[in-house]
Amino acid sequence: MLKILKYSFYDLMRSRWSYVYFAFYLLLGIVLLFLNNDLSKAVITLMNVIIVLVPLIGTIFGVMYYYNSKEFTELLLAQPLKRSSIFLGQYLGVALSLSMSLILGLGIPFVFYGLFESSAIWNFSLLLITGTFLTLIFTALAFNIALSNENKIKGFGYAILLWLFLAIIYDGLFLMTLIMFEDYPLDKLSLVGTMLNPIDLSRTLILLKLDISALLGYTGAVFKQFFGTNFGLVVSFIMLSIWVVLPVLRIVFKSKRKDF
Amino acid sequence: MVTIQNLYKNFGKNDVLKGVDLSIKDGGIFAVLGPNGSGKTTLIKSILGMVIPNKGEISVLGENIKKSSDYRHKIDYLPQIANFPSNLKVKELIKMIKDLRGNTSNDEHLIELFRLEPFLNKKLGNLSGGTKQKVNIVLTFMFDSPLIILDEPTTGLDPISLIRLKDLIQKEKSNGKTILITSHIMSFVEEVSDEIVFLLEGQIYFKGTIQDLKTKTNQPDFEHAIASILTKNHA
Numbered sequence: 001m002l003k004i005l006k007y008s009f010y011d012l013m014r015s016r017w018s019y020v021y022f023a024f025y026l027l028l029g030i031v032l033l034f035l036n037n038d039l040s041k042a043v044i045t046l047m048n049v050i051i052v053l054v055p056l057i058g059t060i061f062g063v064m065y066y067y068n069s070k071e072f073t074e075l076l077l078a079q080p081l082k083r084s085s086i087f088l089g090q091y092l093g094v095a096l097s098l099s100m101s102l103i104l105g106l107g108i109p110f111v112f113y114g115l116f117e118s119s120a121i122w123n124f125s126l127l128l129i130t131g132t133f134l135t136l137i138f139t140a141l142a143f144n145i146a147l148s149n150e151n152k153i154k155g156f157g158y159a160i161l162l163w164l165f166l167a168i169i170y171d172g173l174f175l176m177t178l179i180m181f182e183d184y185p186l187d188k189l190s191l192v193g194t195m196l197n198p199i200d201l202s203r204t205l206i207l208l209k210l211d212i213s214a215l216l217g218y219t220g221a222v223f224k225q226f227f228g229t230n231f232g233l234v235v236s237f238i239m240l241s242i243w244v245v246l247p248v249l250r251i252v253f254k255s256k257r258k259d260f
Numbered sequence: 261m262v263t264i265q266n267l268y269k270n271f272g273k274n275d276v277l278k279g280v281d282l283s284i285k286d287g288g289i290f291a292v293l294g295p296n297g298s299g300k301t302t303l304i305k306s307i308l309g310m311v312i313p314n315k316g317e318i319s320v321l322g323e324n325i326k327k328s329s330d331y332r333h334k335i336d337y338l339p340q341i342a343n344f345p346s347n348l349k350v351k352e353l354i355k356m357i358k359d360l361r362g363n364t365s366n367d368e369h370l371i372e373l374f375r376l377e378p379f380l381n382k383k384l385g386n387l388s389g390g391t392k393q394k395v396n397i398v399l400t401f402m403f404d405s406p407l408i409i410l411d412e413p414t415t416g417l418d419p420i421s422l423i424r425l426k427d428l429i430q431k432e433k434s435n436g437k438t439i440l441i442t443s444h445i446m447s448f449v450e451e452v453s454d455e456i457v458f459l460l461e462g463q464i465y466f467k468g469t470i471q472d473l474k475t476k477t478n479q480p481d482f483e484h485a486i487a488s489i490l491t492k493n494h495a
Binding site: 003007011014015069071072074075076077078079080081082083257258259260 | 271305308309310311312329330331332333335337339343344345347348356357359360361399
């Protein structure tokens with residue numbers, strides 16, 4: 001698996017898109033720092049971008065890489081390699097190169113701005129950690145979609161739909177439920193609802209670490225009580241890990257049964 | 261070398277293989293023939309473990325291939341469409357496959373044979389179809405495995421490379437290897453193969469030498485013998 005990972009990673013590191021992605025974050029980091037002139041504020045703005053963009057890039061890149069390397073995968077399948085190592089290697093190759101673009105692209109401008117002497121370092125690290133989690137999650141979901149759909153267009157369609165659902169539609173539905181049942185106590189429900197969507201979970205996690213939860217009203221207080229504690233943090237990270245592990249397991253399961 | 265028993269495979273409603281029984285002995289060149297969609301590639305891919313059969317047993321060199329990947333060390337496979345990661349250089353791809361399968365020094369000789377030296381530092385995405393196929397051939401023949409499977413090996417090759425490929429196949433045969441070929445070019449098949457396996461609608465219609473086929477169909481030449489099978493069955 002490590003060999004496949006190595007080659008997928010090199011392959012991607014040399015593709016133009018990794019550089020575009022890297023350059024985009026670099027530019028975003030620099031621009032935000034100049035505009036905000038403040039590390040903490042830049043982190044908040046960044047969060048809003050990352051929460052939406054990272055899943056989108058993860059899904060698109062994952063699907064694209066899978067379909068593009070299809071013939072090459074067939075070449076690998078004829079070699080004495082286990083199927084699980086081929087696909088996990090490719091998956092990790094994509095996910096890690098994307099994460100690296102994210103971490104380096106944002107990390108470099110922030111470090112030069114004086115991140116290490118600032119109190120924002122923990123918030124910034126949390127941002128990068130959740131960003132990496134989101135990359136791992138959405139690339140894995142993308143590989144699942146691509147493995148289940150031979151048709152490229154369908155695969156891309158489902159991938160975009162998935163992103164749209166988790167990034168936007170889910171929130172809408174969630175909000176509607178809250179309004180419809182506003183006569184009932186909803187703290188537990190909203191907690192669970194947030195936990196079930198990795199994008200919401202990441203957003204809440206960062207927001208509450210940033211001490212702007214006062215904006216969230218009463219529910220914010222309940223959230224703060226939960227996510228603000230170490231227990232909440234641990235539970236959240238466990239949830240994010242489950243979001244990584246389940247799709248990855250399905251990649252292994254599905255690839256073993258697939259015809260090429 | 262390869263034993264296939266009662267092999268069934270369907271893709272959705274499309275039954276591709278319907279009970280294939282085949283045994284291929286050690287040594288010699290076997291051509292798998294059949295009209296489009298008769299299941300040639302599916303059969304080959306089943307042997308390689310890329311297609312998972314619905315029913316049936318396949319063993320390669322006496323080892324059941326189900327849930328195993330190590331047996332592929334004994335197979336060299338030339339896929340039909342040569343499409344490689346476009347960011348890699350030819351040299352890097354060869355190095356990579358060596359890294360994955362184990363070292364060999366045979367590649368230098370093959371690169372020289374197919375005149376690939378000027379392309380070694382070029383990216384695979386910039387190569388022409390024929391050059392890609394040559395790279396494909398180098399990747400296949402650089403290992404010393406007892407079973408060689410070639411899926412449409414002649415695609416895109418110029419006449420001189422075709423002659424070199426034929427020599428290469430004959431050389432491997434004289435080394436006692438078993439070679440499985442699929443091709444639509446009948447003259448190529450007639451020239452190189454010792455025995456043919458004719459697939460028709462997911463079953464083995466004929467297995468034997470070209471001479472046997474001519475006698476069976478009462479046709480003077482190979483191309484007409486094949487054509488007569490097809491017309492008889494589709495009329």
